[in-house]
Amino acid sequence: MVSLYAASKKIYPRSVEGIFAYWRWIFVVLTQLVFYGLPWFEWGTRQAVLFDLASRRFYIFGLVLYPQDFIYLTGLLVISALALFLFTAVAGRLWCGYACPQTVYSEIFLWIERKVEGDRSARMRLDDAAFSLEKLVKKCYKHIIWIFLSVWTGFTFVGYFTPIRELVMEFFLTQMTAWELFWVFFYAFATYGNAGFMREQICIYMCPYARFQSAMFDNDTLIVTYDAERGEPRGPRSKSADVAALNLGSCVDCTLCVQVCPTGIDIRDGLQYECIGCGACADVCDTVMDKLGYAKGLVRYSTQNAIDNKWTSAQIWERLMRPRIQIYTMILVAVTVGLFVSMGMRTPFKVDVERDRSTLSRITESGTLENVYRLQVMNASEAEQTYRLAVKGLPNLRITTETEIKVVPAQSRWVVLSADIPYGSSPSGSHKIEFHIEALGTNDFVAEKSVFIVPR
Ligand code: SF4
Ligand code: SF4
Numbered sequence: 353m354v355s356l357y358a359a360s361k362k363i364y365p366r367s368v369e370g371i372f373a374y375w376r377w378i379f380v381v382l383t384q385l386v387f388y389g390l391p392w393f394e395w396g397t398r399q400a401v402l403f404d405l406a407s408r409r410f411y412i413f414g415l416v417l418y419p420q421d422f423i424y425l426t427g428l429l430v431i432s433a434l435a436l437f438l439f440t441a442v443a444g445r446l447w448c449g450y451a452c453p454q455t456v457y458s459e460i461f462l463w464i465e466r467k468v469e470g471d472r473s474a475r476m477r478l479d480d481a482a483f484s485l486e487k488l489v490k491k492c493y494k495h496i497i498w499i500f501l502s503v504w505t506g507f508t509f510v511g512y513f514t515p516i517r518e519l520v521m522e523f524f525l526t527q528m529t530a531w532e533l534f535w536v537f538f539y540a541f542a543t544y545g546n547a548g549f550m551r552e553q554i555c556i557y558m559c560p561y562a563r564f565q566s567a568m569f570d571n572d573t574l575i576v577t578y579d580a581e582r583g584e585p586r587g588p589r590s591k592s593a594d595v596a597a598l599n600l601g602s603c604v605d606c607t608l609c610v611q612v613c614p615t616g617i618d619i620r621d622g623l624q625y626e627c628i629g630c631g632a633c634a635d636v637c638d639t640v641m642d643k644l645g646y647a648k649g650l651v652r653y654s655t656q657n658a659i660d661n662k663w664t665s666a667q668i669w670e671r672l673m674r675p676r677i678q679i680y681t682m683i684l685v686a687v688t689v690g691l692f693v694s695m696g697m698r699t700p701f702k703v704d705v706e707r708d709r710s711t712l713s714r715i716t717e718s719g720t721l722e723n724v725y726r727l728q729v730m731n732a733s734e735a736e737q738t739y740r741l742a743v744k745g746l747p748n749l750r751i752t753t754e755t756e757i758k759v760v761p762a763q764s765r766w767v768v769l770s771a772d773i774p775y776g777s778s779p780s781g782s783h784k785i786e787f788h789i790e791a792l793g794t795n796d797f798v799a800e801k802s803v804f805i806v807p808r
Contacts, residue, residue, distance in 0.1 A: 370635025445629035457547035506540030609633035730764035745785030
């Protein structure tokens, strides 16, 4: 009987310093400054970034988006996917190693763990030790900080959907709604579980990106690689030993690259799907090489072709702009420019015209033929706006109800609108007409098509 179940072994990543660790922290700080800080920014009298689901409006600085603007969100998602393809083809799992929330929060939680319990060996000793007051205090202390951070993260997350200042007031007045409480604690629980306990297991077993990344890699993709030709045969030696005489490569088999790896793999076994491309092994190996007086880069960012053919950095960079990358870049630039141009040309109001189906064409007391419409004007700007309405498409067609309407900021208004023609001036049937809506004091103008019915 072979069991297919393997219990996961806890990984105790050792702390590491170096250029890639430095960049990882830069990304941690930048992403978290944006995430925790953005909801507190004000734009005029409102929160700068707010996804107000209840009133179905998204506020992004000066932009107010309605459900009808969903196309822009789709565009943003397409741009994100294309950027992911491009960066992955150029430099492998850059997103995973540096900016993915799972990596970023694991890094923060691990940092707290190190501050409270110590580095790798101290943490391993503490976990192996029998129950004691010291162990209890350290574990409680760590979990209290983790829980506080998780709840703050959940609170910030909800602050993107409910104005965060109101949320703070509601919290202190114990007036948060059940949904707000649910989402704060759900997000907090997910953060606490994923970053505190699951960590690399999310990347290895749950993340779909790890599974299809190989489809985006080629032999010119930058990946973290071990230079086996230089490193093997591996083996310990003293600093002054003659490696040529010992017939040893540069790898001293210190296993530090394994100890710092957040997913617990050995980069010397080649590229593995568990590798998130964080560069921690490259950093630590460089410090080992430095201490021994060897050239750095036994573990480094390189490409399969560069390792196989001993390419120089210049040759690697030359291959960077290969046709595949050029195509990805062109598509990405085209979609991005298209999205921004279309957003720039977007009129800050929207109009919907519906024929009032409950009211058929009728002959008025003054002897004209009248059709009734329902018109919805959405003011997507942040100032009250007056709109002038006109109609074209048939001789002597005119609006008989009000032709100027006011709509308050970021709201929509329905108006009932009647249009008429002199009786008998047009043949019977359905005639195409156009409503022209102009925002006074601006150059913004919308034309909406409809029909005017002349009965037999
Ligand atoms: S850190 Fe470098 S020298 Fe040490 S085992 Fe890993 S590859 Fe070999
Ligand atoms: S093998 Fe190296 S680059 Fe890959 S996850 Fe481990 S430490 Fe990071």
